[in-house]
Amino acid sequence: MKKLLLVSLLMLTVLISSVAQAKKVYNETIDPIAQIDKAVAKAKITGKYVICQVGGNWCPWCLKLADFIEKDEEIKSVIDANFLYIHVNYPRGNSAALMKKLRNPGRFGYPALVVLNQNGEVIHLQDSSFLEDGNGYDRKKVLRFLTRWTPSDII
Numbered sequence: 001m002k003k004l005l006l007v008s009l010l011m012l013t014v015l016i017s018s019v020a021q022a023k024k025v026y027n028e029t030i031d032p033i034a035q036i037d038k039a040v041a042k043a044k045i046t047g048k049y050v051i052c053q054v055g056g057n058w059c060p061w062c063l064k065l066a067d068f069i070e071k072d073e074e075i076k077s078v079i080d081a082n083f084l085y086i087h088v089n090y091p092r093g094n095s096a097a098l099m100k101k102l103r104n105p106g107r108f109g110y111p112a113l114v115v116l117n118q119n120g121e122v123i124h125l126q127d128s129s130f131l132e133d134g135n136g137y138d139r140k141k142v143l144r145f146l147t148r149w150t151p152s153d154i155i
Contacts, residue, residue: 024057025066026089032098039084040120049118049151051079052088052102055111062087062111065128068137075142082150088114115149124149 027035039050055062066087069075079085090098090110099105105112108127115124131141147153 050116052114
């Protein structure tokens with residue numbers, strides 16, 4: 001019985017370690033506010049909006065959403081045509097300025113999606129749980145969200 005427990009704990013440790021080694025999409029070394037400001041400056045030039053996927057590499061649902069978007073060509077196409085999509089790391093600790101700038105998206109949980117216009121103004125906060133289906137994300141719901149917040153749809 002002790003051997004079984006030890007083997008189970010060892011396997012769990014390996015599993016947790018492999019999950020921790022998973023693809024990281026959030027850059028934890030940059031200033032998130034500077035990252036947003038840079039994206040907004042580029043949005044002014046390109047005529048696109050900015051979507052901030054706020055979360056972190058510590059968040060399994062954040063990584064699921066990033067992977068889901070990366071693998072769906074139609075979703076990627078809608079994003080590429082209309083948005084600058086950035087992964088904004090939610091730093092654990094001093095994040096009051098970031099949360100104020102983005103109108104406290106963390107109240108919805110993570111990932112939270114924040115749509116900014118070319119002036120950097122928050123025009124929509126999306127609770128990502130409404131885009132979920134079971135253990136993943138629903139393609140139709142994600143596309144509906146994206147197509148309702150394009151620059152051509154907001155006058």
